[in-house]
Amino acid sequence: MLQSTAVPLPIENVDTDQIIPARFLKATERKGFGDNLFRDWRYNQDNTPKADFVLNNPTFSGKILVGGKNFGSGSSREHAAWAVYDYGFRCVVSSFFADIFKNNCLNIGVLPVQVSESFLSLIFDAIEKNPNTSMTVDLPNQTITLDEIGKHENFDINPYKKENLQNGYDDIDYLLNLKEQIKDFAQNRPF
Amino acid sequence: MKKTLFDKVWDAHVVHQIEAGPDVLFIDRHMVHEVTSPVAFLGLKNRKIGVLYAQRTFATADHNTPTINQHLPVEDPLSANQLAALEKNAKEHNISYWGLGHEKNGIVHVVGPEYGITLPGATIVCGDSHTSTHGAFGAIAFGIGTSEVEMVLASQCIMQPKPKKMRITVDGALQKGVAPKDVALFIISQLSTSGATGYFVEYAGSTFRDMSMEGRMTVCNLSIEMGARGGMIAPDQKTFEYIQGREFTPKGNDWDTAMNYWSTLHTDEGAAFDKEFFFDGSSIEPMITFGTNPGMGIGIQKSIPQAENSGKATYEKSLNYMGFSQGDEMIGKKIDFVFLGSCTNGRIEDFRAFSEIVKGRKKADHVTAWLVPGSHQVRKAIENEGLLQILEEAGFELREPGCSACLAMNDDKIPAGKYAVSTSNRNFEGRQGPGARTLLASPIMAAAAAVTGQVTDPRTLL
Numbered sequence: 001m002l003q004s005t006a007v008p009l010p011i012e013n014v015d016t017d018q019i020i021p022a023r024f025l026k027a028t029e030r031k032g033f034g035d036n037l038f039r040d041w042r043y044n045q046d047n048t049p050k051a052d053f054v055l056n057n058p059t060f061s062g063k064i065l066v067g068g069k070n071f072g073s074g075s076s077r078e079h080a081a082w083a084v085y086d087y088g089f090r091c092v093v094s095s096f097f098a099d100i101f102k103n104n105c106l107n108i109g110v111l112p113v114q115v116s117e118s119f120l121s122l123i124f125d126a127i128e129k130n131p132n133t134s135m136t137v138d139l140p141n142q143t144i145t146l147d148e149i150g151k152h153e154n155f156d157i158n159p160y161k162k163e164n165l166q167n168g169y170d171d172i173d174y175l176l177n178l179k180e181q182i183k184d185f186a187q188n189r190p191f
Numbered sequence: 192m193k194k195t196l197f198d199k200v201w202d203a204h205v206v207h208q209i210e211a212g213p214d215v216l217f218i219d220r221h222m223v224h225e226v227t228s229p230v231a232f233l234g235l236k237n238r239k240i241g242v243l244y245a246q247r248t249f250a251t252a253d254h255n256t257p258t259i260n261q262h263l264p265v266e267d268p269l270s271a272n273q274l275a276a277l278e279k280n281a282k283e284h285n286i287s288y289w290g291l292g293h294e295k296n297g298i299v300h301v302v303g304p305e306y307g308i309t310l311p312g313a314t315i316v317c318g319d320s321h322t323s324t325h326g327a328f329g330a331i332a333f334g335i336g337t338s339e340v341e342m343v344l345a346s347q348c349i350m351q352p353k354p355k356k357m358r359i360t361v362d363g364a365l366q367k368g369v370a371p372k373d374v375a376l377f378i379i380s381q382l383s384t385s386g387a388t389g390y391f392v393e394y395a396g397s398t399f400r401d402m403s404m405e406g407r408m409t410v411c412n413l414s415i416e417m418g419a420r421g422g423m424i425a426p427d428q429k430t431f432e433y434i435q436g437r438e439f440t441p442k443g444n445d446w447d448t449a450m451n452y453w454s455t456l457h458t459d460e461g462a463a464f465d466k467e468f469f470f471d472g473s474s475i476e477p478m479i480t481f482g483t484n485p486g487m488g489i490g491i492q493k494s495i496p497q498a499e500n501s502g503k504a505t506y507e508k509s510l511n512y513m514g515f516s517q518g519d520e521m522i523g524k525k526i527d528f529v530f531l532g533s534c535t536n537g538r539i540e541d542f543r544a545f546s547e548i549v550k551g552r553k554k555a556d557h558v559t560a561w562l563v564p565g566s567h568q569v570r571k572a573i574e575n576e577g578l579l580q581i582l583e584e585a586g587f588e589l590r591e592p593g594c595s596a597c598l599a600m601n602d603d604k605i606p607a608g609k610y611a612v613s614t615s616n617r618n619f620e621g622r623q624g625p626g627a628r629t630l631l632a633s634p635i636m637a638a639a640a641a642v643t644g645q646v647t648d649p650r651t652l653l
Contacts, residue, residue, distance in 0.1 A: 012505040013384055013484050017619040022598040026255065026269035028229035028276045040621045045607065068505065070385040073418065073484070074619060075598075076320040077227065078336035099354075099388055099420055100320060104336035158352060160212025171338070172238070175346035178207055178215060179243075182348055185206045185217055186244065190449055191310055191441055 072101025227318030297566020307437025537565030
């Protein structure tokens with residue numbers, strides 16, 4: 001369960017090169033990516049903040065990022081999900097997600113919540129009217145609620161992934177338990 | 192039960208099915224590069240486990256590498272550090288490593304097929320979204336995130352829900368001056384940048400059958416640009432001829448056994464797809480993009496379309512970034528840079544096509560051109576086929592292999608505000624350098640732009 005205000009980014013097709021440009025992918029550890037989240041939308045070339053970008057606007061804050069349709073398209077860089085997490089977001093809401101970004105989020109503990117176009121508009125409108133609009137994301141019941149007006153919508157999540165997120169389980173632990181079965185399988189591969 | 196090509200390959204790799212969860216899919220080949228692997232290796236270390244099948248894992252350095260003076264130490268300390276980490280990790284885990292300067296070094300999706308690592312009916316993953324390239328051989332190949340890289344290193348398996356299936360059929364002979372890149376950009380312009388999200392694509396029809404393996408790789412490479420996890424083409428005689436005798440392909444009896452299997456890899460008559468599209472190949476024009484995603488492409492003779500009501504703000508933001516207006520003609524727009532290369536168009540056929548146009552012409556004085564072969568093998572072929580001489584006579588230089596200006600992680604960055612006609616795969620804001628403006632096009636179109644200094648219909652130069 002997550003209750004928080006949200007940061008609105010009503011732009012469609014936000015690609016992973018915007019979320020974190022390639023020149024910031026040179027680390028060999030998972031550290032500090034949040035500083036470069038939306039780097040080129042957030043900072044001028046002289047590294048001064050761009051006043052009109054939402055992350056530089058103190059009116060908006062929270063653990064939920066709300067993006068336009070087709071969020072996270074482009075490259076497979078998990079660094080994009082790391083940057084979102086490291087900045088402090090724990091949930092991204094959009095009406096449509098790119099596949100790899102969505103998988104990456106689920107694998108690192110950011111919950112991607114896909115809502116209808118109309119509910120997404122409702123969220124953007126509510127935040128525009130009141131930047132302190134609070135939302136509740138309820139993973140066990142798979143609902144997202146605009147708290148002030150009480151409107152909610154259900155969202156989908158794979159039951160296996162849901163269980164992992166809720167219990168902090170890990171795919172690799174699961175796979176390591178299958179090791180003997182995997183080895184048997186590998187022996188029969190033709191190449 | 193009638194099966195699609197995709198079903199046949201997928202089903203043959205399912206180790207375990209999780210109820211109401213993803214499939215545990217066995218991975219035959221895992222390609223690793225310097226950018227998306229270090230944290231995965233770190234993960235193994237923290238868990239105190241190793242790589243399960245080093246012999247199924249191949250590492251090459253490409254994203255970060257300089258494309259000049261590769262014999263000298265890498266200047267950027269962060270890039271050098273990442274390259275050193277890959278080398279160390281590969282050594283520690285006995286993974287074959289084709290680092291900077293190695294004769295087999297090159298872009299991961301170029302060297303995989305060159306050395307026969309890529310095979311029909313195989314599952315291939317890499318921490319790079321353009322892994323879809325390998326689908327040209329009838330493989331299931333897709334990009335993965337770093338957590339998944341760790342997963343595959345640890346277990347040679349990945350957890351994936353089976354995607355839905357889409358077939359895109361294109362029939363008809365391409366016009367002269369129209370390249371496989373144009374076919375892909377045309378399809379993406381029709382489906383949009385998210386039109387195939389959630390699907391795995393099979394490309395069918397005479398247009399793809401008539402393409403070379405290089406052309407098929409270009410098409411499959413761009414599958415991700417319409418949101419598809421991957422795209423594949425049924426293997427045929429052309430595929431088998433391409434792979435036979437390469438270093439890592441099966442030999443002798445193993446080849447015969449594999450051929451028996453590979454000959455079954457086609458979609459059964461009447462097998463069902465979740466979605467189908469049909470296009471006429473003969474009506475496709477040379478394509479160019481005008482916006483900031485690969486779906487924003489048009490035929491070269493067309494002008495920039497008006498915004499539709501939905502997504503208007505995003506569309507206007509995009510044109511504003513590009514410095515273009517609705518209704519503008521693309522032909523005649525002045526350009527500053529040309530980039531020939533990348534996993535999309537960095538193969539020998541691309542250099543042949545480029546050379547054919549620039550032969551006997553001269554590079555426009557104001558254009559900076561970066562010609563970056565996808566691998567050392569491509570570079571050698573350029574020299575051996577006499578293309579280097581043609582290129583040099585026309586005022587071009589050939590650089591050393593790598594991903595280069597496609598994602599501008601190294602020094603090959605297009606300066607802010609400048610226009611680049613690029614044979615790569617993404618025209619996102621800042622993709623080729625902060626503020627850079629990218630026009631995606633085929634190698635033929637890039638060559639035409641390089642010699643005229645502006646956006647030009649390449650058919651006028653044929």
